[in-house]
Amino acid sequence: MKIAVDAMGGDDAPEVVVQGALEAASKFGIHVILVGHEALLTGFVGARTRDSLVSIHHCEDAVAMDESPLKALRKKKDSSIRVAFGLVKEGVADAVISAGNSGATLAAGVLALGRIPGVERPAIASIVPTEKGPVILIDAGANVDCRPGQLFQFGVMAHAFGCSCLDMDDPEIALLNIGEEGSKGNELVRYAYDLFEKSTLNFAGNIEGRDLLTGDIKIVVCDGFVGNVALKLTEGTAESMARLMKRELMRSFLGRMAFMLGRKAFSRFARELSYEEYGGAPLLGINGIGIICHGGSSAKAIGNAVNMAAQYAQNQTVIKMSQGLKSYNLEQGL
Amino acid sequence: MKIAVDAMGGDDAPEVVVQGALEAASKFGIHVILVGHEALLTGFVGARTRDSLVSIHHCEDAVAMDESPLKALRKKKDSSIRVAFGLVKEGVADAVISAGNSGATLAAGVLALGRIPGVERPAIASIVPTEKGPVILIDAGANVDCRPGQLFQFGVMAHAFGCSCLDMDDPEIALLNIGEEGSKGNELVRYAYDLFEKSTLNFAGNIEGRDLLTGDIKIVVCDGFVGNVALKLTEGTAESMARLMKRELMRSFLGRMAFMLGRKAFSRFARELSYEEYGGAPLLGINGIGIICHGGSSAKAIGNAVNMAAQYAQNQTVIKMSQGLKSYNLEQGL
Numbered sequence: 001m002k003i004a005v006d007a008m009g010g011d012d013a014p015e016v017v018v019q020g021a022l023e024a025a026s027k028f029g030i031h032v033i034l035v036g037h038e039a040l041l042t043g044f045v046g047a048r049t050r051d052s053l054v055s056i057h058h059c060e061d062a063v064a065m066d067e068s069p070l071k072a073l074r075k076k077k078d079s080s081i082r083v084a085f086g087l088v089k090e091g092v093a094d095a096v097i098s099a100g101n102s103g104a105t106l107a108a109g110v111l112a113l114g115r116i117p118g119v120e121r122p123a124i125a126s127i128v129p130t131e132k133g134p135v136i137l138i139d140a141g142a143n144v145d146c147r148p149g150q151l152f153q154f155g156v157m158a159h160a161f162g163c164s165c166l167d168m169d170d171p172e173i174a175l176l177n178i179g180e181e182g183s184k185g186n187e188l189v190r191y192a193y194d195l196f197e198k199s200t201l202n203f204a205g206n207i208e209g210r211d212l213l214t215g216d217i218k219i220v221v222c223d224g225f226v227g228n229v230a231l232k233l234t235e236g237t238a239e240s241m242a243r244l245m246k247r248e249l250m251r252s253f254l255g256r257m258a259f260m261l262g263r264k265a266f267s268r269f270a271r272e273l274s275y276e277e278y279g280g281a282p283l284l285g286i287n288g289i290g291i292i293c294h295g296g297s298s299a300k301a302i303g304n305a306v307n308m309a310a311q312y313a314q315n316q317t318v319i320k321m322s323q324g325l326k327s328y329n330l331e332q333g334l
Numbered sequence: 335m336k337i338a339v340d341a342m343g344g345d346d347a348p349e350v351v352v353q354g355a356l357e358a359a360s361k362f363g364i365h366v367i368l369v370g371h372e373a374l375l376t377g378f379v380g381a382r383t384r385d386s387l388v389s390i391h392h393c394e395d396a397v398a399m400d401e402s403p404l405k406a407l408r409k410k411k412d413s414s415i416r417v418a419f420g421l422v423k424e425g426v427a428d429a430v431i432s433a434g435n436s437g438a439t440l441a442a443g444v445l446a447l448g449r450i451p452g453v454e455r456p457a458i459a460s461i462v463p464t465e466k467g468p469v470i471l472i473d474a475g476a477n478v479d480c481r482p483g484q485l486f487q488f489g490v491m492a493h494a495f496g497c498s499c500l501d502m503d504d505p506e507i508a509l510l511n512i513g514e515e516g517s518k519g520n521e522l523v524r525y526a527y528d529l530f531e532k533s534t535l536n537f538a539g540n541i542e543g544r545d546l547l548t549g550d551i552k553i554v555v556c557d558g559f560v561g562n563v564a565l566k567l568t569e570g571t572a573e574s575m576a577r578l579m580k581r582e583l584m585r586s587f588l589g590r591m592a593f594m595l596g597r598k599a600f601s602r603f604a605r606e607l608s609y610e611e612y613g614g615a616p617l618l619g620i621n622g623i624g625i626i627c628h629g630g631s632s633a634k635a636i637g638n639a640v641n642m643a644a645q646y647a648q649n650q651t652v653i654k655m656s657q658g659l660k661s662y663n664l665e666q667g668l
Contacts, residue, residue, distance in 0.1 A: 131578060141512055144520040178475055178562040186478035186559045209563040210570030225520045226560055228512040230567055232543030237571040240547040244465060245579075248599040255599040262592030265582040 003309045004093035005302070007036035008062035008080040009100015011295045017099060018044040020302025025053040027303060030310045033057050033093055035084040059083040062100070065295060069103030073111065081105055085112035088288050095289035095309035097280060099297045105290060106142055106283060113288035116322045118329045121146070122285030123154045123224065124292060125161060126231055127278040132215030134166055137176075139221075140281055141228035148191035149332070151175070151221050155201060156328045157284040158219045160321040165282075165311050170202050171218035176226060177206035188223060199331060279305030282312060284321065289313055337643045338427035339636070341370035342396035342414040343434020345629045351433060352378040354636025359387040361637060364644045367391050367427055369418040393417040396434070399629060403437030407445065415439055419446035422622050429623035429643035431614060433631045439624060440476055440617060447622035450656045452663045455480070456619030457488045457558065458626060459495060460565055461612040466549030468500055471510075473555075474615055475562035482525035483666070485509070485555050489535060490662045491618040492553045494655040499616075499645050504536050505552035510560060511540035522557060533665060613639030616646065618655065623647055 005021045007014045014036055021032040022045070031053045034041050038058035048054050061079040063072040073082060081104050087093040089112045098105045106122065115122060123139035138158045143150065155173045162168035175193055177185040182193050184206060196203040207217055212230065222230070249255035279301045280291035289312050291305045312318075339355045341348045348370055355366040356379070365387045368375050372392035382388050395413040397406040407416060415438050421427040423446045432439045440456065449456060457473035472488045473480070489507045496502035509527060511519040516527050518540060530537040541551055546564065556564070583589035613635045614625035623646050625639045646652075 131574065144512065176563060178478065178559055178566075186557075189559075208570075209566030209568075210573070212567060213570050213574040222563075223520075225512060225523075226563055229510060229543040229556075229560055229564060232512075233546060233564055233567055234543075234571050236542075236544030236547050237568050238575060239544070240465065241572060241575050245599075249596055252599060254595040258592040258594075258596030258599065260592075261588040261595065262583055265579075265586060265589040265592065 001310050001313060002031045002033055002093045003306050004033045004035055004057070004084040004087045004096045005306065006080045006084045006096065006098035006100050006105070007034040007041055009098040009105070010293065010297055011065070011099075013099065014041055015044055016297070016299050017302055020297070020299035021306060022048055022054060023299055023303040024306035025051060028307045028310065029053065030306055031055070032306060033087060035059060035080045035087070036062065057083065057087065063104040065101050067101060067104070069101060069107045072101070072104055073107055081108045082112070085109055085288075085290070089113060094313040095291065097291040097293060097302070097305045097309050099293035099295055099302065102141070102292045105292050109283055109286040109288065109290040113286050115285055116287050116318065116325060118325045119153060119157070119285040120150050121153075122283055123157065124281050125158050125284050126227070126281045127166070128213070128231070128234070129277055130213050130215030133218075134278060135212065135215055135217070136162055136166070136219045137212070137222070137227055137231065138219070138284065139224035139227050140231055141224045142283075143224040145225070146188060146223040148188060148195055151188070151192040151223065152195040152199070152328075152332065153285070153325065155196060155219060155221045156324050157321050158221070159201065160324040161282060161284055161317060162219060164315045164317040164320050165308065168218055172202050172204040173219040173221060174204045174207040174217040176209070176212065176220050176222035176230070178208065180206050180208065182206070192221070195332060199328060201328065276301040276304065279303070279308055282308070288318065335644050335647060336365040336367055336427045337640050338367045338369055338391070338418040338421045338430045339640065340414045340418045340430065340432035340434050340439070341368040341375055343432040343439070344627065344631055345399070345433075347433065348375055349378055350631070350633050351636055354631070354633035355640060356382055356388060357633055357637040358640035359385060362641045362644065363387065364640055365389070366640060367421060369393060369414045369421070370396065391417065391421065397438040399435050401435060401438070403435060403441045406435070406438055407441055415442045416446070419443055419624070423447060428647040429625065431625040431627060431636070431639045431643050433627035433629055433636065436475070436626045439626050443617055443620040443622070443624040447620050449619055450621050450652065450659060452659045453487060453491070453619040454484050455487075456617055457491065458615050459492050459618050460561070460615045461500070462547070462565070462568070463611055464547050464549030468612060469546065469549055469551070470496055470500070470553045471546070471556070471561055471565065472553070472618065473558035473561050474565055475558045476617075477558040479559070480522060480557040482522060482529055485522070485526040485557065486529040486533070486662075486666065487619070487659065489530060489553060489555045490658050491655050492555070493535065494658040495616060495618055495651060496553060498649045498651040498654050499642065502552055506536050506538040507553040507555060508538045508541040508551045510543070510546065510554050510556040510564070512542065514540050514542065516540070526555070529666060533662060535662065610635040610638060613637070613642055616642070622652065
């Protein structure tokens with residue numbers, strides 16, 4: 001098992017990315033291939049260059065966080081993200097993880113590996129930590145304008161991924177909507193509802209925004225516009241709340257005492273809501289494995305993403321997804 | 335100034351709604367007309383029936399929270415929400431507030447009062463409390479499928495409302511999107527971006543989900559599907575966080591101490607994030623005044639919504655909105 005790590009992608013790349021990859025090698029025994037500028041990376045890898053689980057694959061270029069993905073990929077043929085997916089295509093690596101430009105990661109993945117047969121559009125599956133374990137929100141931003149059949153496929157792919165990589169057991173799937181009744185919502189969601197309902201998938205109907213984080217439904221489907229707004233809003237709400245809470249506590253002596261005493265609980269709490277646990281969002285629907293990490297990923301998050309990628313490969317998730325898609329596409333006449 | 339209160343609408347109607355209306359009469363000196371079943375309401379109003387600021391307008395029927403709005407309105411001609419808007423139409427009342435079925439409130443408002451000339455679609459403007467004061471999120475759920483020109487009008491209406499009723503001074507307007515660049519987003523938002531950009535409105539471009547609650551931008555525009563999901567998600571995130579935080583604190587002795595000591599700060603904090611402060615979401619674009627309250631509104635929220643409705647009427651906000659729309663529609667050739 002070898003995981004290609006885009007060492008040049010991310011707000012704190014390459015330092016933090018390299019550190020996370022090295023941790024994954026030590027902790028999980030996974031072979032990591034650091035893709036990036038060799039001279040630069042060697043400095044960060046240090047003595048670990050002699051570690052048989054760590055190798056460096058040199059490339060000249062990198063896509064910046066704010067570059068236009070397609071233009072950048074066309075221009076920079078030797079960029080770390082293109083080269084990383086190239087290694088998967090050649091069979092040298094089993095998966096790619098990147099904390100870089102997510103549009104470029106998506107595009108490079110499709111370009112190098114193509115789509116699983118029958119998939120209209122690959123999507124980003126974000127893994128949201130909740131009180132009752134992980135919830136998959138799909139699509140988290142790859143497709144801003146969708147058709148109903150695409151939402152249906154997102155559900156099928158997330159179901160296969162959840163069973164194969166997150167220990168889910170035939171999880172329920174719901175559409176993110178503005179009301180629970182099947183007649184609610186915009187045109188896209190109403191048509192998608194019909195597709196899900198007439199399928200043999202474990203469809204639970206619609207859920208509203210407030211139910212996303214309860215964790216009762218494990219797979220939540222929406223278009224990439226809604227999903228991206230929703231995820232960033234969740235992050236923003238949590239941050240605003242934490243800021244406000246601290247400010248309120250600091251205003252009084254008793255509050256400051258409370259903050260000191262509760263520090264451990266507060267930090268356990270922050271950890272529970274942290275995306276670090278899963279490390280990244282798998283790109284479902286490409287004919288191979290790509291994991292998109294948060295631009296500001298910590299080393300721990302990178303390490304966990306490497307581990308998730310390895311599990312993804314080990315469990316033959318892509319093959320399972322492909323089989324699931326074939327049978328549900330047949331069922332729906334898609 | 336007389337405000338018609340739909341006394342039969344809301345999870346805890348009529349009791350809590352009547353209580354809130356009576357509080358508004360005492361606290362703000364506003365005349366409230368309680369619309370609902372007289373015998374029932376008289377019981378809750380008690381001695382205050384002799385208060386010159388409190389009157390009861392009898393009607394036989396009420397629309398239930400889960401009824402189909404249009405069917406219910408057609409069938410129930412003597413329902414409290416229809417009768418309440420009828421009072422505005424006849425010039426007996428200046429505005430309506432309702433914590434009942436929000437679809438029915440919207441439909442009854444349009445039916446009785448029509449739209450402001452030039453408005454394609456009325457929208458719900460939710461007032462979101464943030465660290466830096468109120469933010470208007472429009473549309474919060476009235477229109478699940480929108481055209482770009484409609485989003486533009488939502489911005490114009492919210493701008494007029496914010497200046498007239500929330501003491502905003504030429505507030506900046508932004509589109510809720512998945513990235514800041516003008517090229518980002520789905521088709522709807524990209525076209526709306528162009529309309530805003532070529533207008534003379536104070537347009538700040540796009541903001542992402544995480545920036546909604548910072549309060550830096552005072553008016554945030556999106557379609558009603560995205561807006562509704564966003565609002566409910568914000569509520570859900572805040573509730574999940576509060577639950578998790580309490581659970582974490584209760585797990586240890588020091589945590590329990592912290593919780594006891596910080597109780598006051600925690601409740602100040604909850605108050606700050608509470609929707610009660612503004613009480614309701616104005617329905618912008620109908621040719622008159624309607625305020626939609628949360629189904630589970632407290633008496634305090636109802637009282638504040640009555641006060642907002644009175645200000646709305648006093649400040650001639652509808653006339654200002656109508657003038658604003660005329661000039662911006664001309665500018666855009668809409």
